[in-house]
Amino acid sequence: MPALSGELVVFGCASFLALAFALLMVVQKTPVRSVLSLIVTFFGLSVLAILLAAPFIAALQIFVYAGAILVLFLFVIMLLNLKEETADKDDRPVQRTLGLLVALALGGLLAGATLRAPVPPRGPLTGPRIPMPDEIPALGRLLFSDYLFAFEVLSLLLLVAAVGALLLSKRRFE
């Protein structure tokens, strides 16, 4: 049992939050409620990110994920005016039971496999060492030097996604 410290407490709370609301999200019948549960989950995850010496990522999680993507989800749900999921005649019992079993099994397997996996190899580091005091500038430097090409391509990807989304949701091609 590791020593009780602040970090451990924070970890415990955050992970509990994340897991609980994740479960809630899956269980909820209304899509709106699912989205909101997921937002809370993301909050928990971003706290965990901070614990892992990734403050930038944590911020990104809130801004982009919880703030933009899930809000987009909400917009679409409301646009489509989706009601609660009708739980009448679920004509696929095999799918449900099998799905649940497989998910549980896979979860167990993955957990076991990850835990049994060896320590990450001692190869040469490909980026600056963490934790460090000023890692956001370091991240920026990394982004614009080693990962410049990926960055540019990413921006192109976002452009394509935007155009694509526009095209797909048009009413008529004019």
Next chain:
Amino acid sequence: MKQLWLIPALPLAGFLLNGLVALVASSMRAEKESGADHPGVPLPYAQRLFHGVVGVGSVGLAAVLSFAALVPYALGSMQVPEGLAPIVQKVYTWMAAGDYTIDVAFRLDTLSALMLSFVTLVGTLIHVYSVGYMQKEEGYGRYFSYLNLFMFAMLTLVLADSLPLLFVGWEGVGLCSYLLIGYYYDKDFAVAAGKKAFIANRVGDFGMVLGIFGVFALFGTADFSFVELAKRQVLAGNAPLGVYAVCLLLFLGACGKSAQGPLYVWLPDAMAGPTPVSALIHAATMVTAGVYLIARCSALFVLAPDALTLVAWIGAGTAIFAATIGLAQNDIKKVLAYSTVSQLGYMFLACGVGAFGAGMFHVFTHSFFKACLFLGSGSVIHAMHHEQDMRKMGGLAGRIPQTFRTMLVATLAIAGIVPLAGFFSKDMILGSAAASGHWVLYLVGLFTAGLTAFYMFRLVSMTFFGAPRGHAEHAHESPATMTVPLWILAAFSVVAGAVGIPAVLGGTDAVSRFLEPSVTHPPIGEMAHGLEIGLMLLSLGVAVTGLAWAWRWYGRAAGPVEAVSPQAHAFYEKTGALGRLVANRWNVDEGIEALVLSPFRKIGTFLWRGFDALFIDGIANASAFLVELLGDLLRFFTTGHVRNYALAFTLGFAALVAYVWMS
């Protein structure tokens, strides 16, 4: 003469020219007239002239070149005790693989010189004859082009310096035989006869090819230098083991080509072709290729004495067998066909007892009188308006005198009456058989000689003597293009024997000495002079007896068509079942059908219906059926629901993770 290759090349050129012109002309003619053939319509004079000139000219020119080459060589060879060295001219290297080389090379030595002389001479005469005989045919051009192709192949065969090149000619003559027998392609029996000839030849060729391989294996080369190697081994007295097999295989090839043993069946049927074809191919040239092969490889055969004895026995057996069938045939050409088979048997008999020179001498003389007989029969058929049944002939002697006289001369030659050619060659064969101690073979040969004389004179009698039984009133003599070759051939039938007059009668036995450098023989003992003369008189007596008997029965035959000669008919009745068997050609064709062909057909049908259709097709169909079944079962996986698909690949992923965990 430096260009031996020209000799086969000239007829080849003739073939190409004739063939091209014939094709172009017939397609132009087909455009002008619409539809139906006019089988009886002759070609325009200009085209006939072209074909005739090219056809006869190419072969005639080849003949001139041949004589220009071989006469000096022959004369020179006679003056030198061991003969002149062979002239070998290489044209190009055909194949070279590792240690083996096969060249296209032509060879002129005493043996090929002998063959060349009569092949070109008789060939040219028959081409001339064909100009007259075939002039009403629409396929005139096609006929001459095939005939030229045949001459090309035969000359390649004769002049070849190696077994592979000889085999090229061998196959070529077989092909042309098929093409020419089936010349009347609208007649089913002609087509069938052509096929029969080709297939029977093929059976022999199987042996021939294996024999060539064997020669390669034994001597490392298949050009005729191997004969020298074999000769040396003969002198050294040792025989390598495979020689027996090779000899038997080569002899199988010779049997196929020369219609010996059970492979003779194609030759009588081959009479379905035009008569000049029968004369050229099936009397004078192609069928002698087998004897030529044996003589060429004489050194090899001498190394395997038992194989040589087998050759002799098969030759003798075929000779007497065919002669018996010839006794009862009524079609004029069929008699000559069986006669050819019989005479070929004599040639193999000669080679078999080691007298290769005698065998080749008989080839030489036989080509003249047999060609004369065939061409004469063609003249008779022409005069009788295509009637070939001798029972419907008779009394033609006065009406077609030239044909009659030439055929009479040729008949006397084949019967072996002195001083005609056949006497000397046949006697040399019988004498060698006796000298080497094969008295049974001698007696068989002697008896067959008697049969030969009988059936040949029967042919002459039924055709020319007695009262006319058919439409003899309309018979007329043939044109000069047909009669002149007949006279020339008859003349040769008389004098050709001069080259082989034996020493005992004051001659020089030139032919054997001439061939000495090219063939090897086992030592044949000398006979006492008295015995030799006695045997000659005996064979002469037998021949005269045969002739006389035939004259007695058929000479003044006045009976009706069904029983031309009452004595013959009575004799036939007396022999009962045996007579009927002989008249039905000993039922050989039926026998082959039952023993060989029918089982093969049954096996083929079984393999086709049972094995191929059921089994192999079944496997193919079953695999298709299985795939279809599998597809029908598997399609239920495409439910259309995304969740099912997600489940499916989640399951797969779980399995992978489990596997990784296990390992």
Next chain:
Amino acid sequence: MTGALPGVAPMAVPPGAFLVVATLLFAIGLAGALLKRNALSIFLSIELMLNAVNLLFLTYARMRGDLAGQMIVFFVIAVAAAEAAVGLAIFVALFRTHRTVDVDKIALLKW
């Protein structure tokens, strides 16, 4: 396996705990993807799975002491955004023709 590499500052919380949490979140997301009928809910579950993987990456980055792991997460987030945009556009278009986003009712490509 828990324990950071030598030369890296040790973690107060054992890294194995992070890994377990991440794996559980992944499993929950997977269950949601397989069990929900509403297309948008399925999509949400997929987003949850992506985030679970992000957490894994961050954990390993911290264990190795390597900043590059966080780069990956950056890109994953950006790509997820793009994907969400396009995916939602597709759902909107789908809804226009079928008037429903229930995946069970949109099973046209069946046998």
